Amino acid sequence: MHPAYAGWVSSSDPTLFPLPHELPGDKPFPFAAPAALSDVMAPDWACALGPAAQDLHRIAAGLQEERASGHTVLPAPENILRAFSRPLADVKVLLIGQDPYPTPGHAVGLSFSVDPAVRPLPRSLNNIYKELHADLGIPPSVHGDLSCWSDQGVLLLNRVLTVRAGSAGSHRKRGWEQITELAVRGVVARRLADGSRAPLVAVLWGNDARSIVPLLDDVPRIESAHPSPLSASRGFFGSRPFSRVNELLQQQGASPIDWRPARYGKENVL
Helix, strand or coil, X not given: CCXXXXXXXXXXXXXXXXXXXXXXXXXXXXXXXXXXHXXXXXXXXXXXXHXXXXXXXXXXXXXXXXXXXXXXXXXXXXXCXXXXXXXXXXXCEEEEECCCCCCCCCECCXXXXXXXXXXXXXHXXXXXXXXXXXXXXXXXXXXXXXXXXXXXXXXXXECCCCEECCECCCCCCCCHHHHHHHHHHHHHHHHHCCCCCCCCEEEEECHXXXXXXXXXXXXXXXXXXXXXXXXXXXXXXXXXXXXXXXXXXXXXXXXXXXXXXCCCCCCCEC
16 A cells, blocks of 8 residues: 555545645656656665666656746656666556546556545546446445555556646657566566466557557567447457456466455445
8 A cells, every 4th residue: 555545544534634735836757857766666666677777857847847837747756767666576457558648637657646635536537447347246345445456466567657737648759658567578688587477467458558469578468448438348348358368368377466445434335
């Protein structure tokens, strides 16, 4: 669980969680020059992404210019690289999203996840919960915090790691695609490094996610339409990704993922 949420678990009503305080608009981007990557992500991620350090510094400078011009950049600076906060060596499921939610207060640096206080949930996340229920019988949660998946080795990685508030897709082609491509290459390379083929499954929802297929070598993958309301009925619903991931992990000798969202207070489901 992310440290910022640790004090909320004892609340008796998850709908009463306060939203985190907004960060000051002048808070620096932690990966701006001359910051070392080892200061802003897990050490093995810093090694894997080392060749892109200068690109990250350049992206940070561009984000600062955009913010200085009056725009809001999401997620909060400290969460932009959150997907890399847990060790690369722990990754056994690669779940690729598009770009962060453009609604202020929603994006938290993990694809598809939102702050546990957000109501109503984004429609894509509602559809994910519907499919989770249909697939494994897990009732939809009232909150959208998926950090417990990340804690188990599910890399919740967007292809693009920032967005301008209110403008979906606004930070495409700014260099993030090259950063996240390098991240995917790092996960695949780690799998093959010692010849033992460490357990790994890729989950690709939608065309943006499918763009990484050439990078995956022989990694088992599950592909479908994106869970967006615009496409979920065209192949996402009924795709059973959660049970299929667990089957593939167990075939590789790995423990399955417990897909139940974390509990907050006495109530957790709708």
